[in-house]
Amino acid sequence: MKMRPEAMWEAVVRCDGRYDGLFYYAVRTTGIFCRPSCRSKTPRRENVEFFFDREEALRKGYKPCKRCRPDLHTSTYDPNREWIREVKNILAREYDKPWTLQRLSERIGISPHHLQRLFKKETGVSPKRFLERIRVQQAKRLLRSGNQNVTEICYAVGFSDPSRFYKVFREETGFSPSAFRRRKNDECSAE
Ligand SMILES: [Zn+2]
Structure with missing residues (x-):
């Protein structure tokens, strides 16, 4: 594509x-x-x-063209860096929206294939995983300070599937959401 x-x-x-x-x-x-x-x-x-x-x-x-010199390699300027930064900003601001690769690619104006491949190449993770990490960060914040239960937090940060939320949360933090909450007054509160 x-x-x-x-x-x-x-x-x-x-x-x-x-x-x-x-x-x-x-x-x-x-x-x-x-x-x-x-x-x-x-x-x-x-x-x-x-x-x-x-x-x-x-x-x-x-x-x-003599002006923009498309025949020259520009080693110092990485054209992908700008839109990758934009993707990161959008996901950081709008992490709770129901993003798909397709929706994200339409927003940026780059094909889903390009987006997936180049984002992963530059950042080491897929856009999906990047987004899920932001959601886990937000969930940690809510688990530490809020009164919502774990399922409510799962949806509030943008996960549509609690089992996915549990899986990713555990992978990223080493704890289940409720175990994380129980130890909120321990060392993790310094994070
Ligand atoms: Zn030109």
Whole structure:
């Protein structure tokens, strides 16, 4: 699966640097290809062709733009870092929403496949696991300070399935939620 053309076109219009390296766009009328972030004049949509691989653009006879230099590797700039930070921010703020990979990918404008693969590559965990860790953190907070029972907390932090909540909670903390609560006045209160 690839990025949707509409999402790529929007990135071109916004000169969105988060997409640099993910794709290139070429303009048929000028024979030039660019990075999404290029500040050159926005071309007409019907003249634009997208490439995921710069070699492919070169093979088709397009010349690299002198301004954004899509022919150069940018070793210092990681195009994925920006949108990965955005994913993390969204999940941290909206952890209690019923996220799916599909919903998240629509929000970011990157295909589910890309999102899953690159997020995991950069962070070492899947977006799902990242989200579940945030939910466990929130659950720990509620277990320490709140009056809600464990099932209520499970739903309050965004888990839809109590057995999944128990499993992940135990994996992340080494305790069941109720055992964690019982020891809340012990050393864990310093966390
Ligand atoms: Zn350019």
